[in-house]
Amino acid sequence: MSDTIIKVENISKLYRLGEVGTGTLRHDFNRWWHKVRGKEDPYLKIGQVNDRSIKSDSDYAWALQDVSFEVKRGEVLGIIGRNGAGKSTLLKILSRVTMPTAGEIKIKGRIASLLEVGTGFNPELTGRDNIYLNGAILGMRKREIDRKFDEIVAFSEVERYIDTPVKRYSSGMYVRLAFAVAAHLEPEILIVDEVLAVGDMEFQKKCLGKMQDVAAKEGRTVLFVSHNMAAVNRLCQTGLLLEKGSIALCGNISSVVAKYLQSDTGDKTQFVPDPAKPPVGNDTVILLALAVKGGDGSVGPTFVSSTAIKAEITCRVLKAVRGLRVGFHLHSADGTIVFNAADTDADGGLEDERACHPGVYTSTCVIPEGLLNRGQYSITVGSDTPMGGNFYCENAVSFFIVPDGTRDSREDNRPGIVCPRLSWEIARKTELETDDRNPVPVH
Amino acid sequence: MSAPVLEARPAPAVASADDDQWSLVIRPHGRWWELQLADVWHYRDLLWMFIRRDFVSVYKQTILGPIWFFIQPLLTTIMFTIVFSGVAKISTGNYPPMLFYLAGTTPWNYFATCLTKTSGTFINNSQLFGKVYFPRLVTPISIVASNLIQFSIQFLLFFGFLAYYLVKGAAIQPDWLMIVLLTPVLLLLMALLGLGTGILVSSLTTKYRDLNFLIAFGVQLAMYGTPVIIPMASIPQKYRLLVEADPMSAIIESFRAIYLGGDIPWSQLGISAGVTAILLLLGVAIFNKVEKTFMDTV
Numbered sequence: 132m133s134d135t136i137i138k139v140e141n142i143s144k145l146y147r148l149g150e151v152g153t154g155t156l157r158h159d160f161n162r163w164w165h166k167v168r169g170k171e172d173p174y175l176k177i178g179q180v181n182d183r184s185i186k187s188d189s190d191y192a193w194a195l196q197d198v199s200f201e202v203k204r205g206e207v208l209g210i211i212g213r214n215g216a217g218k219s220t221l222l223k224i225l226s227r228v229t230m231p232t233a234g235e236i237k238i239k240g241r242i243a244s245l246l247e248v249g250t251g252f253n254p255e256l257t258g259r260d261n262i263y264l265n266g267a268i269l270g271m272r273k274r275e276i277d278r279k280f281d282e283i284v285a286f287s288e289v290e291r292y293i294d295t296p297v298k299r300y301s302s303g304m305y306v307r308l309a310f311a312v313a314a315h316l317e318p319e320i321l322i323v324d325e326v327l328a329v330g331d332m333e334f335q336k337k338c339l340g341k342m343q344d345v346a347a348k349e350g351r352t353v354l355f356v357s358h359n360m361a362a363v364n365r366l367c368q369t370g371l372l373l374e375k376g377s378i379a380l381c382g383n384i385s386s387v388v389a390k391y392l393q394s395d396t397g398d399k400t401q402f403v404p405d406p407a408k409p410p411v412g413n414d415t416v417i418l419l420a421l422a423v424k425g426g427d428g429s430v431g432p433t434f435v436s437s438t439a440i441k442a443e444i445t446c447r448v449l450k451a452v453r454g455l456r457v458g459f460h461l462h463s464a465d466g467t468i469v470f471n472a473a474d475t476d477a478d479g480g481l482e483d484e485r486a487c488h489p490g491v492y493t494s495t496c497v498i499p500e501g502l503l504n505r506g507q508y509s510i511t512v513g514s515d516t517p518m519g520g521n522f523y524c525e526n527a528v529s530f531f532i533v534p535d536g537t538r539d540s541r542e543d544n545r546p547g548i549v550c551p552r553l554s555w556e557i558a559r560k561t562e563l564e565t566d567d568r569n570p571v572p573v574h
Numbered sequence: 575m576s577a578p579v580l581e582a583r584p585a586p587a588v589a590s591a592d593d594d595q596w597s598l599v600i601r602p603h604g605r606w607w608e609l610q611l612a613d614v615w616h617y618r619d620l621l622w623m624f625i626r627r628d629f630v631s632v633y634k635q636t637i638l639g640p641i642w643f644f645i646q647p648l649l650t651t652i653m654f655t656i657v658f659s660g661v662a663k664i665s666t667g668n669y670p671p672m673l674f675y676l677a678g679t680t681p682w683n684y685f686a687t688c689l690t691k692t693s694g695t696f697i698n699n700s701q702l703f704g705k706v707y708f709p710r711l712v713t714p715i716s717i718v719a720s721n722l723i724q725f726s727i728q729f730l731l732f733f734g735f736l737a738y739y740l741v742k743g744a745a746i747q748p749d750w751l752m753i754v755l756l757t758p759v760l761l762l763l764m765a766l767l768g769l770g771t772g773i774l775v776s777s778l779t780t781k782y783r784d785l786n787f788l789i790a791f792g793v794q795l796a797m798y799g800t801p802v803i804i805p806m807a808s809i810p811q812k813y814r815l816l817v818e819a820d821p822m823s824a825i826i827e828s829f830r831a832i833y834l835g836g837d838i839p840w841s842q843l844g845i846s847a848g849v850t851a852i853l854l855l856l857g858v859a860i861f862n863k864v865e866k867t868f869m870d871t872v
Contacts, residue, residue: 229869
């Protein structure tokens with residue numbers, strides 16, 4: 132069962148930047164003129180590496196350049212990369228929404244793509260009609276939908292509303308119904324793009340589980356694009372990391388995810404306010420710097436879970452003030468506040484001195500090793516006095532925690548935002564007590 | 575479940591031996607003569623769903639529902655009768671003006687709706703087309719098919735008037751045999767002509783929207799270049815050729831001839847059919863070429 136089901140060979144995709152206007156007609160004409168004379172397309176050469184943050188002179192950009200890879204039957208491939216790395220373009224080409232500029236893709240079997248949940252739903256039609264309509268759009272035959280209709284309705288959990296127009300549905304019900312249809316497609320290859328970012332937690336779990344089933348039990352091939360590294364890690368065996376339209380790494384999922392997290396993902400562990408802008412703060416305190424460091428001196432942005440992490444907040448105190456407090460919120464990747472920490476917890480330090488003597492002060496907080504679970508975290512820094520806030524700077528820095536790999540995988544994969552080592556005690560019961568509850572026959 | 579083959583392409587001569595085991599090959603440029611009609615056939619259930627959707631969703635939340643289909647042509651015809659027959663005194667031959675105009679507007683409306691609606695295929699459906707693949711041709715075909723519903727309702731209106739005038743003893747001679755034989759043919763011709771022209775326009779408007787402006791009033795203007803209001807016989811000789819060049823003219827004239835009496839312009843009808851076939855083939859070929867990349871420019 133390890134035959135190649137998708138073979139992507141040197142796929143490239145060129146996009147024209149900017150607006151379509153009269154200049155486009157001139158380009159079209161020029162292109163046509165070159166073609167007539169049997170010459171190469173003059174605009175194919177001038178595209179540059181696609182970096183969205185750099186302004187380019189060229190009107191054309193390569194969204195994908197020379198991408199080649201293979202997918203085996205039954206494999207779950209996770210495609211990751213930053214925004215604009217070419218993930219969606221790749222999926223669009225694979226699902227035949229658009230064509231590549233160059234290269235070739237060979238596919239065995241039927242492809243169904245879920246680039247969006249609820250594609251083609253008609254708000255006026257009932258849930259029942261939309262199941263048929265959506266199914267047909269996704270490539271199912273009517274009798275196939277007939278056969279699975281009950282299963283789809285059961286999966287979506289909207290039985291009661293099945294004969295109500297979907298415009299009366301809540302957005303959650305809408306998404307449930309839409310995913311249910313898609314999940315019951317039976318293609319050899321399923322392409323999924325970020326659809327899990329919808330629905331409540333319980334339903335997201337159900338979707339992930341269903342996708343796992345599709346791959347593991349039914350032996351189908353799944354191509355999965357997501358920014359949710361936890362989901363990618365759990366679902367996929369192999370990963371494909373795209374950077375600026377080219378493949379940066381393809382291989383074992385954990386190594387690909389690690390590379391993605393370590394690469395310059397725009398995460399910074401240092402925050403220094405831009406001197407050209409008004410200072411962050413007020414007439415009492417201004418923020419000078421915020422830095423996250425490893426307790427062992429490492430600079431991140433990735434820290435292993437077995438090191439402590441130091442958060443250093445440096446501020447300039449401009450005038451004597453009572454009850455000054457500097458602190459931060461630690462957020463998990465989904466924005467949940469894991470905890471709030473403030474330097475008023477410091478024991479007997481410089482609190483009084485700071486209150487009387489303006490100057491530059493650094494407050495350092497140590498987040499103990501082994502407290503944070505693997506994942507991405509960010510820090511919102513702030514300061515206040517009993518009179519009100521001085522500054523508040525959201526998600527100023529962020530960092531990643533990765534398992535140190537010394538424990539077994541069962542230990543490394545604990546769920547939860549934090550994974551503190553709590554104190555446990557294991558005691559052995561005496562035989563007498565055991566006998567009281569579970570009488571053992573005496574011979 | 576068996577694996578339905580989405581699109582089987584012949585292996586190119588230079589390909590390696592294992593090339594034919596792939597069921598789908600995505601390449602930058604398909605060949606223009608690959609019309610992918612088998613692909614459309616595979617998605618025939620979708621075609622049916624689209625027709626059903628159009629039918630069910632059009633009159634949701636209206637009180638009068640399909641009666642709107644009656645009101646529009648009825649008012650137009652009354653207007654025509656007052657303006658062109660009453661005020662401008664343009665002859666409609668021996669036929670009652672009301673019936674004459676209805677016999678023109680009923681088929682013309684069908685063609686015009688097919689043309690205008692299919693000409694928006696790419697632009698109106700770019701949301702859907704951008705997210706999922708299915709043979710794009712399914713959409714315009716479904717539009718043409720679901721327009722038949724509107725046509726049949728308007729046809730009923732026309733037929734009602736026809737019966738009324740027959741009972742009243744007006745000077746009309748419906749050729750019942752030809753009605754049965756030719757009505758479906760004329761309908762098909764109009765559908766294909768509307769489809770062919772519509773998808774041609776739709777393909778050309780993905781990048782440059784200029785034609786969009788033309789199509790809205792162009793259809794309106796074309797009605798005056800077609801014997802919908804003025805009978806062919808009353809058109810001055812110097813404009814005759816221009817009007818005859820319009821492939822819809824022969825269709826409208828034939829429609830009127832079989833229901834009200836008169837000679838069917840067989841040779842012009844044949845030319846119309848030829849023009850329709852050419853436009854349709856051209857339309858489908860260009861449509862297929864455009865559908866592959868239109869998402870990048872629309």
